Amino acid sequence: MFWGKRDFAREESGNIAMIAALSIIPIVTIAGFAIDFQVTTTQKARVQQAVDSAVLAATKSMQDGKDRAYTLQEANDYFAGILSDNGSSGLTCSLVALTYIEETEELEGRVGCSQTTTLSQIAGIQKLSFNVASAATYGIGKLEIAFVFDVSGSMGSNSRMENLKVAAVEAVNTLLPVEGYPGDPEDVRLAMVSYDTMVNAGPYFKAVTNVDPTRTYSYYGNIYVRTTCRTYRNNGSCREWNYEWRGPYSRSTTITSTCVWEREGSERYTDAGPGSNRWLTPITATFDPYNDRWTTDNGTNTWCNYDQPVPLTYNRRDLLDFIDDMRPMSNTAGHIGTAWGWYLISPEWNNVWPNGSKALPYDEPDATKVLIMMSDGEYNQVRPGSGNPSSPTQARAICDQMKTKGVVVYTVGFNAPTNGQAVLDYCATNPAFAYRPTNGQELTEAYKAIARSISDLRISR
Incomplete structure (x- = not known):
């Protein structure tokens, strides 16, 4: 039998169609697997985020003194809540399993998941499985945090002082571990100081000035x-x-008087401990022979605000009492407040502070020193007649020196004017650490955000 050209072409066309039909199956399978793999990869990223959040929630519960059953429930509630949206279609996961590692104070969380496939089912692949793990430290490290509060006269307007007190209490309660925390209660210590025209050194006056009150x-x-x-x-x-x-x-x-001005001389911008040529400047009295009368460099006043510094402590009551007692007064010597915040967490000042309040060395392992500066005004006050640099100039120089020692600086400008906000922005360790609340609710949220940020809850892997 002889084939004509037309018959041969018809037969060849049939072969090509058969080959094409046979090859479409692996092509679709490969394409389908690629699509399903991409979906599964996206889901795994979502699960990783959910497990990270669940483990962090569990570690916070441990710090708050909750038992393991509670922390496990907390972890799974967070995990389920994050994965409950529509993006979880076809995703099935086990409960979060927690493992406590006592030696490193770590909490590990693990889940196993599977994602239903679509086109891959042609090749008999019904689902793609994966595991996700995360860990965080439930030991919070060592934190030394100094709060610096502006109590100048402008804080008396528009309920600013009341709003500040609410926000500060929230921060204290967020940062300090509650009763039952499994670690050392001194893991977190807070200190506080307020300023207006000056700082009231209180019982530490003689130690920092070498002058009697x-x-x-x-x-x-x-x-x-x-x-x-x-x-x-x-x-x-x-x-x-x-x-x-x-x-x-x-x-x-x-x-x-126990009020003090800024330090003067070569150590004005450092945290060098008080001593010869490093004393802080007290109020001084000067006689006017023309009018036969005495005046002070604070005008006719010998007072500043009434709040005496609270050195590092984990005593919640002492801190809350300090907050409750704050009252708005006088001008804004922001640089003095900045310096005193640093002094409270500086090991160079340990000869001033009582036992239990002495700061850790700068190179202490797993320790963080933090300063939180708050102001609502211009930096507009230096010691009168001294010829000292302006308050903004001094504040910037102090912040520069402080950050070279590894101190982390957060700032809160509460409706601060342009010049005051510029100083706060400059001093913050990075722009994300400079907060600008405009009302009481935003102020509270700012302090809560700072407290969460500086807590040593960190994903370790």
Whole structure:
């Protein structure tokens, strides 16, 4: 039998169709597997995020003193909540299993999952399985945190002080472990200081100035005194007097004050401990021989705000009492508050602070030092008549030095004006650590966010 060209072509066409039909199956299978694999990879990323969040929730519960049954339930509630949206179609996961590693204070979480396939089922692949693990430390490391509060006069307007107190209490309660925390209660210690025109050094005044809280200033010399009348009014009273220098006379005054100005001299921007040429500047009294009277470099006042610094402590009551006692007063010497916040967590100042409040060395393993600066005003006050650099200049220089020691700086500008906010932005360790709340709710959220950020809950793998 002989094949014509037309018959041969028809037969060849049939062969090609058969080959194409046979090859479409593996092509579809490969394409389908690629699609299903991509879907499964996306789901695995979602599960990883959910497990990370679940493990962190469980570690926080452990820090709060909850038992293991509670932490396991907490982990699975978080896990289920995150995966409950429509993006979980075809995804099936086991419950989160937790493992406690006592030696490293880590909590491991594991889940096994499977994702239903689509086109891969042509090749008999019904599902793709995967496992996800995560771990976090339930030991919170060692934290030393100094709060610096602006209590200048502007904080008395629009309920700002009341809002600050609510936010600060929230931060304390978030940061301090509750009763039953399995670690050392001194793992987290907080300190507090407030400022307005000055800082009230309280019982630490003598240690930082080398001057007694009650001190006497003396003057011995001539005084410009009134003598005879030069011109008279029509009613016979004296319009203008003659004056002359007479003396010498002795004059003295005694003042009691624990308020301090900024440190001056070569160590003004460092955390060098108080001592010779490193003392802080107290209020001083000066005699005016022209008017036969005493004045202080704080005008006629010997006071500043009433809040005395609280050095590092885990005593919740002491911290909450400090917050409750804050009252708005006077001007904004923000650089002084910044410096004192640093002093409270600096090991260089341990000769000042009592036992139990001494700061850890800068190189202490697994320890973090944090400063949280809050202000609502301009940095507008330095010691009068001193010729000292401006408050913003000093604050920036102190922040520069502080950050070289590894101190992490957060800032909160509560409706702060442009110049004040610029200082806060500069001092923050990075832009994400500079908060700008405009109302009470945002202020509370800012402090809560800071507290969560600096908690040593970290995903370890």
